[in-house]
Amino acid sequence: MTEQNSSRRYMREPARRVYANELREVRLHFRDGTDEKSPTYVMLPTGIRCNRIFACGEMILKEKKGEENTFYSVRVKDPTGMFFVNAGSYQQEAMQQIARIEQGSFVAVVGKPVVRSMDDGSVFVSVRAESVFPVDRDTYRLWVDDTAEQTLNRIDAFRSTPDSEKAAEFYNTNPEIYRQMVVGALRTIEF
Amino acid sequence: MDAYPDVVERISQKITEKGVTPDRGRIASKLNLLVTEFSIPLEEAERTVTNEMMREYKLDSIPRSSGSEELTPVASAKPGAWVTIEGKVVALQASPSPSIAQKGVIADASGAIEFVVWAKANAPVMEEGQWYRLESAVVDEFRGSPNLKVHSGTTITAIEEERGFIPQMTPLADLAPGVVSVRAKVIQLWEVRHERMLQTGLLGDETGTTKFIIWKSDAAEPLEDGTVYTIYFATAEEFNGRTSLNLSGAEWCKEEGADIEVSRREGTTITGAFVHLGTGSGLIKRCKVEGCNRALSRQNFCPVHEIQQDFRYDLRITGVVDDGTTAHNVLLQLPATERVTGMSLQGAVEMAENNPLGLDDVFIRMQELLMGRYISCSGNDIDGTMLVRDGDNIEIIEFDGARHAGLINRAGTPAGGVQE
Numbered sequence: 001m002t003e004q005n006s007s008r009r010y011m012r013e014p015a016r017r018v019y020a021n022e023l024r025e026v027r028l029h030f031r032d033g034t035d036e037k038s039p040t041y042v043m044l045p046t047g048i049r050c051n052r053i054f055a056c057g058e059m060i061l062k063e064k065k066g067e068e069n070t071f072y073s074v075r076v077k078d079p080t081g082m083f084f085v086n087a088g089s090y091q092q093e094a095m096q097q098i099a100r101i102e103q104g105s106f107v108a109v110v111g112k113p114v115v116r117s118m119d120d121g122s123v124f125v126s127v128r129a130e131s132v133f134p135v136d137r138d139t140y141r142l143w144v145d146d147t148a149e150q151t152l153n154r155i156d157a158f159r160s161t162p163d164s165e166k167a168a169e170f171y172n173t174n175p176e177i178y179r180q181m182v183v184g185a186l187r188t189i190e191f
Numbered sequence: 192m193d194a195y196p197d198v199v200e201r202i203s204q205k206i207t208e209k210g211v212t213p214d215r216g217r218i219a220s221k222l223n224l225l226v227t228e229f230s231i232p233l234e235e236a237e238r239t240v241t242n243e244m245m246r247e248y249k250l251d252s253i254p255r256s257s258g259s260e261e262l263t264p265v266a267s268a269k270p271g272a273w274v275t276i277e278g279k280v281v282a283l284q285a286s287p288s289p290s291i292a293q294k295g296v297i298a299d300a301s302g303a304i305e306f307v308v309w310a311k312a313n314a315p316v317m318e319e320g321q322w323y324r325l326e327s328a329v330v331d332e333f334r335g336s337p338n339l340k341v342h343s344g345t346t347i348t349a350i351e352e353e354r355g356f357i358p359q360m361t362p363l364a365d366l367a368p369g370v371v372s373v374r375a376k377v378i379q380l381w382e383v384r385h386e387r388m389l390q391t392g393l394l395g396d397e398t399g400t401t402k403f404i405i406w407k408s409d410a411a412e413p414l415e416d417g418t419v420y421t422i423y424f425a426t427a428e429e430f431n432g433r434t435s436l437n438l439s440g441a442e443w444c445k446e447e448g449a450d451i452e453v454s455r456r457e458g459t460t461i462t463g464a465f466v467h468l469g470t471g472s473g474l475i476k477r478c479k480v481e482g483c484n485r486a487l488s489r490q491n492f493c494p495v496h497e498i499q500q501d502f503r504y505d506l507r508i509t510g511v512v513d514d515g516t517t518a519h520n521v522l523l524q525l526p527a528t529e530r531v532t533g534m535s536l537q538g539a540v541e542m543a544e545n546n547p548l549g550l551d552d553v554f555i556r557m558q559e560l561l562m563g564r565y566i567s568c569s570g571n572d573i574d575g576t577m578l579v580r581d582g583d584n585i586e587i588i589e590f591d592g593a594r595h596a597g598l599i600n601r602a603g604t605p606a607g608g609v610q611e
Contacts, residue, residue, distance in 0.1 A: 012511060012518035015466055054464050054513060056563065108563020110466045131467070133562035141590045142565045146464075148598050150515045182602045191592040 015054035015110055017147040018044055021080035021181055023053065026125050028170050029115045042113045042125075045171045046154040046178050047164025053127060055083050055109045056135060056143035062103045072098045074132070076109055079144060079185035084126040085109055094129035101134050108135045108143070141189050148182045155179055195222055198233065202241050209250045218244060234273070238327075266302030266359065268339065270332040276339070277324045277350060278303075280317050281424050282440050293317060296370050296424050296440070297325070297339065300356040303370035303424050304330075306339040314347050322350035335429050336368040358423055364398035364456075366427045366434045373436070375401075376419045376451045389413060394436065395453030402435040411439065419449040432572065433458070455583035458571035461521075462588065463514035465561045471509045473554040474539045476502040489550075506536045508557065509576075512566060520576040521568060523585065530582030531568075532560050564588075 028043040041049040057076040065073050071088035072095055087094035094111075101107060111127040118124055155175045158164045167173055199219050206213040218240060225236035263274040281303065283295040293308040293316065306328075308314050317323055326346040328339050341347065358372040366373075378400065379393035389405045390413040403425075405411050414420060425441035427434050471486065478485045478493040479501050485493050486505075493499050508523035508531075529535055534542075539553045546552045565588040570579040579585055 012467075012520075014516055014518045015464070015513045017515045054466055054515070054563075108464070110563075131562060133559065135563045138590045139564055141595075142588060143464075145590075145595055145598055146515065146565070148602060152598070152601055179602060183599070186595065186599050186602055189595060191590070191595045 013039060013051035015052040016044065016048060016050040017143070017150040018050065018053055018055070019080040019147055019151065019181060019185055020055070020057070020076075020078045020083045022046060022151070022178060023083065023113060023127075024081060024125055025171070026113065026115055027123055028167075042115055043163065043167050043170065044154070045167055045173045046151060046175065047158050047161060047167035047173070048154055049163050050113060052110065052112055052130075054143075055111075055127070055147075056106065056140045057083060057109075058140075059101060059103055059105055059107045062098065062101070071095070074098060074107075076107060078147075079188040080181055083109065084124070085111060085129050085132065086114075086126055087129040087132065091129055094132050097132045098129070101132065105134045106137055106140045108133050108139060141191075144185055144189050148186050151178060151182050155182075195219075195226070195233065198222060198237050202237065202244060205241055206244055206248060206250065209245075209248070211248045211250065213244055213248065238273075264301035265297065265299045265304050268304055268330045268337060270330050270337050272330045273327055274330055274339075275324070275326045276328065277322065279322045279354070279356070280319050282442075283317075283319045284440055293341075295319070297323070298356075298358060298370070298424065300359065302359055303372070304337055304339050305333070305370055305426070306341060307333075308341040309343075312341050312343045312345060314341055314345065315349075317347065322352070322354055324348045324350055334368070336370075336426070360421075361427075362398040363394065363396045363401045364454075366401060366436070368427050368429045368434070370424050371427050371436075372421070372423045373425065374419070374421045374446075374451070376453055377414045377416050378453055380414075380416050392416075395455075396451055397454055399454050399456050402433070404435060404437050404439075406437070406439040408439060414438075414443070415445070419446040419451055420444065421446060455581065456569040457580065457584060458569055458577070460567060460569040461512055461514060461519050461577065462567040463512045463519070463565065465510060465564050465566055466513045466518070467511035468554070468558050468561060469509035469511075472507065473557055474536075474543050474550050475505050475507060477505050479503055504536060504540050506534070506539050506553075508532075508561075510561070512568065512577075521570075521579055522573075522576050523568070523579045524581070526581040527568070527579040527585045531566060531585050531587065532557055534560075 022045055025045045026042045031038050031040045039051050041051050044050050057078040059074050060077050061075040063073045065071055069089055071086055074085045076083040076085055087098055109127060109129055110131045111129040114126050114128050116124045155178055158175045159168050199215055202218050203213045203215055221240045222236055225231045225239060226233055263276050265276055265278055268274050278297040278299040281296050281298045286294055290310050291307055292310045295306060296303050297306050325341060328341050328345045330337055330339055360374050361371040363373060363375060375394040375396045377392060378395045381392050383391060387407050389407045389411050391404045393400050394403050420443045422441055422443040426437040428437055476487040478487055478496055478499050480496045483496060485495060487493050487499060487502055491499050491502060506525050506528045508528045510521055512519045512521050525536060543549050543553055566585060567588055568579045568585040570577045570584055
């Protein structure tokens with residue numbers, strides 16, 4: 001039924017669950033279609049296109065940057081690494097939300113992944129925030145489980161979907177490494 | 192030359208077992224002819240060639256008594272399969288067409304399935320209440336439900352011994368098109384709007400609720416409101432994405448004095464993160480003109496009745512619950528909103544009236560309570576939005592240690608079991 005609706009009306013892009021360590025490896029980004037308004041995606045190494053992510057973690061650093069165009073740059077730590085989250089003047093709401101959050105809190109971030117190539121040839125993957133809200137520890141633990149499950153689902157479907165075929169070709173992904181990453185992430189949660 | 196060496200090998204094996212050495216070349220060419228020239232599915236071609244070769248060498252065709260044709264439990268008979276089943280004819284219905292000799296339901300302990308015997312099959316007439324073995328019947332799909340077809344290649348053997356079995360009960364939440372047995376309570380009876388319909392209403396069990404229909408017939412008797420029934424062999428049908436239960440042809444017995452704690456969850460359930468709170472959320476004012484009830488703008492403007500100084504407050508949430516695969520639009524009505532936020536309508540009104548930010552304050556508070564939280568909610572889809580009515584249909588998810596342990600196990604096992 002969802003399929004029928006998608007052709008009729010605008011469908012919001014789902015927020016993928018991805019650990020920081022996997023997002024950091026993203027290099028392939030593309031636009032689906034030629035239209036100016038066509039959505040842009042990054043390809044996750046475990047094989048799914050991704051226009052939006054939902055991530056939780058500890059906000060270990062909050063910085064206000066820029067002179068005239070100020071923006072917030074925050075680092076959100078998950079069990080596998082760090083999300084680099086930005087909110088500028090075009091993300092007014094996210095900026096205001098970040099302003100109210102104390103460094104060290106657990107936060108939930110909804111945002112768009114951005115891949116930038118630096119002058120020296122290196123690549124930097126960040127998240128342009130749509131919203132950032134403080135959450136409790138339980139929500140963080142739920143997110144770690146949710147992300148583990150969805151990452152495992154992608155690993156199980158690897159090389160059996162068009163997107164994962166593409167990812168396999170581009171990244172030469174070794175699914176085993178990501179499975180190990182999931183094991184490591186799950187082990188950080190006490191229960 | 193052999194296009195299907197495995198199949199040829201398998202067929203020759205079967206014949207060799209009988210003490211005859213078959214001509215592999217002939218098997219291969221027969222197989223090839225059927226598959227490439229006549230586009231017959233390989234499985235079927237294999238069966239045909241085996242039978243032909245057996246006949247050629249004057250051997251019994253497929254040894255039936257030895258049980259080489261594996262028995263399929265009725266519940267696992269899926270469309271597209273050739274099956275041999277043993278079951279009890281639990282219902283017979285009038286034939287709807289001259290090309291159909293018999294129509295009914297056959298069941299075993301695993302489940303039940305509708306069957307049709309083609310007139311052309313020249314099959315022996317089956318009787319209700321009797322056990323039969325049906326060899327080489329075909330499962331296909333009729334109106335979304337699996338359906339067993341008895342054709343001229345099917346062998347029907349009556350089984351003399353009486354075998355008892357208890358039909359498998361299906362929880363209402365797991366209903367899928369097909370023949371099912373359920374234990375449920377009548378929780379609502381609705382007005383009948385069709386002259387051929389005897390009764391319609393809502394059934395509920397511990398897992399959910401579903402609509403039921405009984406069509407008029409000589410034998411049909413209505414159900415009693417508030418009573419628990421065990422219903423055998425009803426037909427679950429799907430229409431517009433919703434499943435309902437057709438009780439015509441089913442049998443039921445009333446359970447005197449029994450009761451079921453009915454889950455009030457309606458429609459489908461989604462679980463995911465609350466990722467967006469829409470601007471129409473929070474404390475809103477509604478037009479009080481009779482039958483209107485539209486949301487007023489900030490300036491108390493109704494799209495139809497213009498400025499309304501008299502209004503009533505309401506609390507609602509429009510938002511997005513995202514499960515990582517799909518972003519679901521949800522609309523929470525007052526009771527669901529109160530339950531998930533822990534705010535009451537009255538509390539929200541007081542908050543808005545005693546605060547400089549007014550209605551915005553309620554909105555901000557809701558954002559803080561909900562954004563990023565995992566929730567589970569149930570409801571019916573209305574034009575792309577799930578309508579969540581009351582508090583029984585929504586909850587905030589808590590961390591589940593058992594699920595966590597399960598994930599550690601799953602992650603610790605390489606895909607596809609042991610790696611080579």
